[in-house]
Amino acid sequence: MENCGLLTPEREQVPLKSIEVELQVRDHVATVVSTLNYENKEDKPVEAVFVFPLPGDAAVCHSSAKVGQTHIVAEVKEKQQAREEYDDALSSGLQTFLLEESDQSPDIFSLSVGRLPPGESASIRLEYVTELTVQADDGLRFCLPAVLNPRYQPQGRRTSKGSEDVSVQMTSVPASLVPYSLSFSARVSSPRPVSKVESSCSLEPLQYLNTAQTQAVVKLAAGHKFNRDIELLIYYKDAHQPTAVVEAGQASAEPGTLMGDPVVMVSLYPELPQPVMSSFTSCGEFVFLLDRSESMKHPIGDSSKQSRISCARDTLLLLLKSLTMDCYFNIYSFGDTYEHIFPESLKYSQKTMKHALKKVAQMDANLGGTEILEPLQHIYRQRYIPKQPRQLFVFTDAEVWNTKEILDLVKKNSDSHRCFSFGIGQGASSALISGMALEGGGHAQFITGTDRMQPKVMQSLKLALQPAVEDISVTWALPKGVSASVLSPPIKGFFQGHRSLIYAQLTGQGSEAEEGYVMVKYSIAGHPCQEKQLFSLQPARNSGPETDSYQPEEVPCSGLTIHRLAARTLIRSLELEDREDKAEPDEEVKKKVVELSVQSGVSSALTAFIAVNQSSGEVIHGPLVRRDLLNASLCEDLLLRGSLFDYCLKDSYSNNSWTSVKKKLISAFRKTGFSFKKRQTNSPQSKDTGFAKEPLLQLVSLQEASGCWRLDPDLAAALGKTKVEVEKNKPESATKEVWATLLALIWLHGFKVNTKEEWELLALKAVSWLRVQRGACMSECVEAGNALLGCCVQKDALGF
Structure with missing residues (x-):
């Protein structure tokens, strides 16, 4: 059991007691404050390790703790230094906690709470800001991840004990023994009326706070169990209105720095020419990449009877029937290996379509783990067909371990294709799904709960059939003495209804009464176009959480939302630059990332939040008990889906002996009173290797x-x-x-x-x-x- 990384399950009360989440949405930016409440009911001091997901583009900007009556605020420090301070504090018997991002995936964090005394309670406060993604139906999507699916780890890639990668530390006390509760509330405000808020979870009725209906509050209905993602879709009237907001710099920060200068956030919704929008291109190379890992046997949602793989097969049927005779296509599928229907993309015809559909009908979720990197590399090595722009469609439940490596590959090939990504089911990594679309100049969609995959995928196909936007340029016109330093990466492309965000640092002195504008020029199908957005240099009112909902002295991040998001954008660009085509890390770039992260208080792959309580002077004695907590990802998933085998046993056991080992592990858990529920994943649709009969x-x-x-x-x-x-x-x-x-x-x-x-x-x-x-x-x-x-x-x- 110790070799597996599992704890002896003796039914001790785990320390995590409850989670409180407050969400503040302002237009298309969200601030999230989470409070994790711990209580040590054991007779020994405890180290609690909590591994949990966050949105992939979240900027963690504050972390603090209250232990007893003592309040300690974490500082951002270089990661190795923070880890050493944490270990030193543990060995010295001091209360401490460490919050860090995974080295492999930006959407996985671990929180280590060290030296929690017997009988003591602790509240860990975590705040992050994030941009809300725009769905094809104009809804703004916010997701609070609850399901951290086990990330597939191929043989030979597994790190040793003591690894720096927190994504590997996902073995856990069974979720049935983790009785923590969740409270969740959201406050939405916008210059435009809030028309509705939808969710796959049960919500209380939307309450408007003013007659203009520009402010509203919504809460989860009573009885919600935090066993699935909480997804909100927020709809505004006239959602496509461009905006530009200037946020004043931090008074205590040095002028000329990112945090000391004003920052402008420009949100653009280009209106493409109607003649172009009314027609679709008839050419293109369409490459479909389908996940066939074992987890694709699971239903899309709790109430869905159709498996993920079955739904994906039906969707491929609609996609293939919707292609035109002038295009080329191919279909790849992957697990821990990959397959393709044709050696290279072939021209679409009755013969090639019929052959492809026959192969698709035979596809099942039987290819093992989730190794997407190799098929992507193979696709990018294929020759490009003249005058047939490549469109890549990726379908996956996103249980991968090497997100950053995959995104680097997509970005490297972004000039030669557009990437449309689809996250299927609960726990799909937003970092991977949204990141692939962002780096590939495409569009991301998430299919969860009772969602139908087909309409969302067809929405994306319509976008793919739009002519490519070319020759994009961005220019600034500002008052004399004021200049703009763009912090965002260049815009790769956009579609009708697609939002583009630009962050820029404003330096120099100008009158707040003056105005500036940003001009975006581009061409599409030979039509020259331009979009102009005016903005005032007058800084907007506090863009963080309002004082009637939050305590500013407890949340130092509040009021600098745009600065934090801009810092996160620049940090991600620098991290990508450091990894791109370099045999050795660039020490100068790494130094910039650390400096920017520390200055802005925003998390990065090279830094961590560290707090040590040295005020009491008391040393906590006794052997330290380690408790690994996994956020709503069931231990039976680890065992029955073979993920535990991937993580911990693949090098220790042969395939033949794994069955007996698994039986012993399950038997050991049952002796503790833990009951494995039979999963309804092998429905008739899951076993059927053809298309649905509707x-x-x-x-x-x-x-x-x-x-x-x-x-x-x-x-x-x-x-x-x-x-x-x-x-x-x-x-x-x-x-x-x-x-x-x-x-x-x-x-x-x-x-x-x-x-x-x-x-x-x-x-x-x-x-x-x-x-x-x-x-x-x-x-x-x-x-x-x-x-x-x-x-x-x-x-x-x-x-x-």
Whole structure:
């Protein structure tokens, strides 16, 4: 058991007691204050290690603790120095805690609470700021991660005991023995009215705080169990309004530094030309990369019966049917190995589409772990097809261990493709999903709870079919004596409705009554475009949490939200620069990162928060008991899904002996009274290696690559008719293919209008095919089709 990293499960009360989370949303920026309450009920001092996820782009900017009546605030220090101070404090019997980011993934943190005396309570306060991502339906997404899925660790990559990578320290006391509770409340304010707030969790009714409905409060409904991510989707009226906000610098900071000077945050929503938006490109190389690791057998959400892999297969069916005859495509799948359908991307045709769908129907979640780096490397090594821009679609539940290495690879190849990423199910890493889309100039989507994957993926396909935005340039016009230093990386691209954020440090002296503007110029499909955003140099009112909700003296980060986000953006860029194509780390860049992190109080991969309570002068004696706590990730997941094998036993046991070892471990846990619940992951859909049998997908599966349908018994069955009925009602002037294609379109418009987003592109392809058919009597066919199917679809509605 010790070799596995598991503690002897003797049912001691673990020290984590409760979590309190307060969320403050201002427009599209969020400040999160979490309080972790501990209580040591053992007769020995305890070291509690809590491994937990945060949003991938979060900027942790404050950490403090209250032990008894003593309040201690953590400082940001170089990571190795912080670790040494923590170890020294432990060995000296002092109370201490250490908060640090994983070396491999920016969305995993560990909090070590050392020397918590017997019978003592402690409250750890953690604050971070983050940008809210814009979904394809214009909702702003906030996610409080609860599920930290075990991150796949391939053989030979596992670090030894005492590793610096906190992502590996994920063995745990069973979650059923972790009785901590959660309270969560959110306050939303915006210059525009808040139209609604949705969640996959049960919420209390939204309460507006003013008549303009620009401020609102929402809370979790009573009885929520923190066993899944808390996801909020916030919708504003007129969400696409560009904004620019200037935030004053910190009075105590030195002028000329990032924290001492004003910082402007510009939010742009470019309006692309309508002629361009009304048409889609018909060319491109579409590469689909599908996760087939064992975890893809799990349902997407608690109430979903369909497995992740089954839903992904159905989505690939819609994607392949929506491609056009002028494009190229290929499909890769991966686990701890990877496969591809074709040696290289081939031109889309009936033959290649049919062959690909046959292979997709046979795909199951049977390729082991989650090793995405090698298939990505293989894809990027493939030759580029002239005049066929590459579009990469990645589907994964994101249980990877080497996030930073993957993002570096995507960024390195960002000039040659756009990357669209999809996080499937609870616990999908926002750092990986959002990071791949950001570095690849694409768009990220998350599919959780009761979400349908198909409409979200088709939204992204429409974005991919938009012509690429080229020649992007950003210029500033500021009053005399004032200059802007851009802190954000260059904009790689954007889409209709896509938001771009730019941070810039303003130096020099100017009148606050003056104005400046930022100009973004670009071209799309040969059309030159530009967007201009004016802003006042008058600093905005405090952009942190309001004083009626928070105590500013306890939260020094408050009021500098934009500065912290700007610092985080610059730190990430510098970290990436340090890793990029260098055999040895750049000491100058590392020094800049540490200095900026310490100056701004924002976490980085090279720093950590450290606090030591030296005020009491009391030394806490006794053997130190270590307790590893895993945030809502069940021990049975580690055992039954084989993740424990990946982490701790892969080098110690053969495949043949693993089964007996697993039985012994499960038996040991059952002796403690721990009960393993049977998981409903192998539903009929999970075992079925074909596509779902719902009517829409039945009809879609029969469409030819050209866009038409054939008149045959299968089509008749999909329409709910017999072959005799369908053939008998065919107008004499129509060919069988024209009649069949019109019937399919009428059925889609008549019975599946609520899911139009899923089939709109393949319907457009069918209409294009019909338009080139000469001599077809469309009006007569539409009238006959309506009569046969019992619909009243107008000819204009079909696109004629």
